[in-house]
Amino acid sequence: xxxxxxxxxxxxxxxxxxxxxxxxxxxxxxxxxxxxxxxxxxxxxxxxxxxxxxxxxxxxxxxxxxxxxxxxxxxxxxxxxxxxxxxxxxxxxxxxxxxxxxxxxxxxxxxxxxxxxxxxxxxxxxxxxxxxxxxxxxxxxxxxxxxxxxxxxxxxxxxxxxxxxxxxxxxxxxxxxxxxxxxxxxxxxxxxxxxxxxxxxxxx
Amino acid sequence: xxxxxxxxxxxxxxxxxxxxxxxxxxxxxxxxxxxxxxxxxxxxxxxxxxxxxxxxxxxxxxxxxxxxxxxxxxxxxxxxxxxxxxxxxxxxxxxxxxxxxxxxxxxxxxxxxxxxxxxxxxxxxxxxxxxxxxxxxxxxxxxxxxxxxxxxxxxxxxxxxxxxxxxxxxxxxxxxxxxxxxxxxxxxxxxxxxxxxxxxxxxx
Numbered sequence: 001x002x003x004x005x006x007x008x009x010x011x012x013x014x015x016x017x018x019x020x021x022x023x024x025x026x027x028x029x030x031x032x033x034x035x036x037x038x039x040x041x042x043x044x045x046x047x048x049x050x051x052x053x054x055x056x057x058x059x060x061x062x063x064x065x066x067x068x069x070x071x072x073x074x075x076x077x078x079x080x081x082x083x084x085x086x087x088x089x090x091x092x093x094x095x096x097x098x099x100x101x102x103x104x105x106x107x108x109x110x111x112x113x114x115x116x117x118x119x120x121x122x123x124x125x126x127x128x129x130x131x132x133x134x135x136x137x138x139x140x141x142x143x144x145x146x147x148x149x150x151x152x153x154x155x156x157x158x159x160x161x162x163x164x165x166x167x168x169x170x171x172x173x174x175x176x177x178x179x180x181x182x183x184x185x186x187x188x189x190x191x192x193x194x195x196x197x198x199x200x201x202x203x204x
Numbered sequence: 205x206x207x208x209x210x211x212x213x214x215x216x217x218x219x220x221x222x223x224x225x226x227x228x229x230x231x232x233x234x235x236x237x238x239x240x241x242x243x244x245x246x247x248x249x250x251x252x253x254x255x256x257x258x259x260x261x262x263x264x265x266x267x268x269x270x271x272x273x274x275x276x277x278x279x280x281x282x283x284x285x286x287x288x289x290x291x292x293x294x295x296x297x298x299x300x301x302x303x304x305x306x307x308x309x310x311x312x313x314x315x316x317x318x319x320x321x322x323x324x325x326x327x328x329x330x331x332x333x334x335x336x337x338x339x340x341x342x343x344x345x346x347x348x349x350x351x352x353x354x355x356x357x358x359x360x361x362x363x364x365x366x367x368x369x370x371x372x373x374x375x376x377x378x379x380x381x382x383x384x385x386x387x388x389x390x391x392x393x394x395x396x397x398x399x400x401x402x403x404x405x406x407x408x
Contacts, residue, residue: 010251010252010253040254046250046293046294046297047214047293048287048293050214050244054215083252084296084358085353085354086296087290088300089294089296090293090297092293092296093293095287095288116342143357143358144353144357146351146353149347149350150288153289153347153348154290154347174317174318
């Protein structure tokens with residue numbers, strides 16, 4: 001499998017970087033090819049300009065490359081912290097610019113001239129790992145989890161990624177070393193289950 | 205009243221721009237001072253860098269200015285399209301960078317060393333106008349409205365903006381001139397109700 005891993009966190013010593021590293025190591029161990037995008041390290045420009053928004057095609061060849069990669073991936077892994085209930089701006093802009101009609105979804109015209117989006121992603125399996133400083137109970141009580149709906153319905157629901165796994169690690173700012181190690185082991189387990197080695201997959 | 209109006213749309217001939225224009229005109233007519241930020245026109249940089257994230261204070265003086273303005277405003281109006289269930293990246297990054305602890309909210313320590321956010325916004329009244337291309341019925345059926353929760357709970361709930369009004373205009377891409385005119389008249393009505401002229405407010 002060819003798996004695209006996307007990371008959005010400004011701090012290289014963050015838990016998010018450790019999660020992405022562990023996911024990539026596990027994918028490699030299972031024999032998969034990995035394309036890794038650390039959006040901060042790549043200085044990704046997240047601002048969708050007017051000419052791109054109005055165009056029916058990609059305008060910037062670099063953005064087209066991101067689009068071709070994601071459209072043709074067999075699997076996708078996204079790693080990011082939850083800020084204000086959503087994604088960091090750099091990741092939101094990656095969606096805004098890369099997830100374009102004609103690449104990851106198309107409009108199918110139905111009655112009344114209304115266009116219904118039809119997913120074009122080749123990837124069926126998508127894993128999302130999130131971190132949040134707020135402890136789980138407080139988070140559930142105060143905010144709920146609107147981002148879950150956004151990833152599963154608004155983004156991957158539209159693009160055809162049917163099997164979306166998501167895990168949120170809570171209370172990160174107060175977490176201790178032992179807890180973080182357990183979380184990283186959990187990431188490895190999820191990756192092994194979701195993107196097993198070819199032999200393992202056939203044996204199952 | 206001093207009202208901050210924030211707009212995030214790349215196209216100057218968009219309905220979003222017309223909504224912001226109408227809101228500003230109505231606010232002026234009611235005798236309010238308006239501070240207007242067209243984030244695209246200002247080339248706002250939405251990427252929260254590591255040093256800002258790690259700092260307990262603002263690092264960039266321009267971002268501090270945005271923060272001081274929003275903290276001291278009597279009212280806030282936000283205008284943006286819904287992209288992938290959320291805000292355009294440029295607006296998400298304005299929240300990420302400007303809505304900082306010590307400015308729009310503070311942490312109050314409770315039992316167990318957990319910090320509970322307490323809002324610091326002076327503004328109690330906040331109006332949000334959104335546009336979406338998907339027709340209302342399809343939008344409700346396919347996606348719900350996770351952004352409503354994000355604005356009201358995750359963002360303004362944390363910062364103390366208690367009276368949040370939000371209106372989403374649906375089916376924008378297929379809308380006709382007459383419908384758009386009615387929507388702009390509605391914007392004016394909402395602004396008049398929410399931010400009335402001083403005399404009107406005292407008479408009520």
